[in-house]
Amino acid sequence: GSRFQVVEQGPPIEVFQKNKLFLEDTFQNKVNLTVGAYRDENGKPWVLPVVRKVEKQIAADDTLLHEYLPVLGMEQFSAASVSMLLGEDSPVIASGRAFGVQTLSGTGGLRVGAEFLNRHLKYNTFYYSQPTWENHHLVFVRSGFPNAREYRYWDAKTRAIDFDGLIEDLRSAPADSVVLLHACAHNPTGIDPTHDQWEKIADVMEERKLFPFFDSAYQGFASGDLDKDAWAVRYFIKRGFELVCAQSYAKNFGLYNERVGNLTVVTSDAALVPALKSQLTWVVRSIYSNPPAHGARVVATVLSDKALFDQWREHIKTMSSRVIQMREALRAELIKLGTPGSWEHIVKQIGLFSFTGLTARQVAHLIQEYHIYLLNSGRINICGLNPGNVQYVARAIHDAVTK
Ligand code: PLP
DSSP: OOOOGGOOOOOOOOOOOOHHHHHHHHOTOOEEEOOOOOOOTTTTOOOOOHHHHHHHHHOTTTTTTOOOOOTTTTTTHHHHHHHHHTTTOOHHTTOOOEEEEEEHHHHHHHHHHHHHHHHHHHEEEEEEEEETTHHHHHHHHHHOOOEEEEEEETTTTEEEEEEEHHHHHHTOOOOTTTEEEEEOOOOTTTOOOOHHHHHHHHHHHTTTEEEEEEESSSSTTTTTTHHTHHHHHHHHHHHHEEEEEEEEEETOOOOOOEEEEEEEESOOOOGGHHHHHHHHHHHHHHHHOOOOOOHHHHHHHHTTOHHHHHHHHHHHHHHHHHHHHHHHHHHHHHHTOOOSSSOOHHHHHSSSEEEOOOOOHHHHHHHHHOOOOOOTOOEEGGGGGGGHHHHHHHHHHHHHHHH
């Protein structure tokens, strides 16, 4: 017999499983609203033109080598990432209290940050929003956090944020709990706290001595404006919080499979930075030793060249406006059909996703009868919609809701 016999089949990852079912479906008008990736108005993946341009330059550059990067990654890349997140003129950059570590996309930043907080600050409890990105729980638990707790976030009845629930849950959190916060474009709900609400969240976190871990997977992609999408992180820093933030370039650069990310660390004491970096070095060393170079080269090149940077900013506007247009189109179609219920939340939510409020039964109906693939939670990737299929999707939703 095999020694591997003890291994049982694990459960599938819903989002990838649904994506596979979509790919295998032979129905002509099938629609994919599962994976959080951008699609253009023809339903096709989009390589940003500025990325193609820089990749061609890189390919033509015979001086570039495939030597190992340092364990903490490419200095120019992480510095540019910190500056994009905090703003170039951030006082914490000027005073040497912020630094970055290149990571394997957003997930890698979460993993390295969580292990570091658990191992070196001895933090054991983390709080995540209910609901949240489906991988948060697993990443933190596998990074060593024994206690996973939820804070309320989504009110299914009002299809809005359950702000009282959120505050109540944070108020009862033990000191030194890590609170995972979505910097913008909350996944899966698409609902962010208002500025007023962020201020109250900061009040409670300060009072209860909670540690903010921001997850910034959509900077620039959400509103089209890098500064606006970084408001919450910058506000917490202004309030004097120490924090970490995992950044991803998967969505805003369309570099999904290149695994380009950064972990920004902000401390109140610049003298601690060498020790923090040295311990982060050992965390990374034990997991993957050092990061890949290609995607970081692309991003660093774009972020540090004015003309390329401007071109990229146009791209994120293109992507975010298309998402906003499709939200409006879907709502308009549902209103036209007289679909029961309010569909305002579709245009109020921001980012890639809409938390539609469709039930598991309605989701099953959409998949079985219409070949429209979405998650059981009712989350849809708005980019899966385009002028060619939005009417079809709206009619299908209408049918599912009125059945
Ligand atoms: N965090 C959130 C909220 C996300 O939605 C995602 C991707 O969907 C990630 C992190 C991490 O993505 P990646 O590891 O591809 O950067």
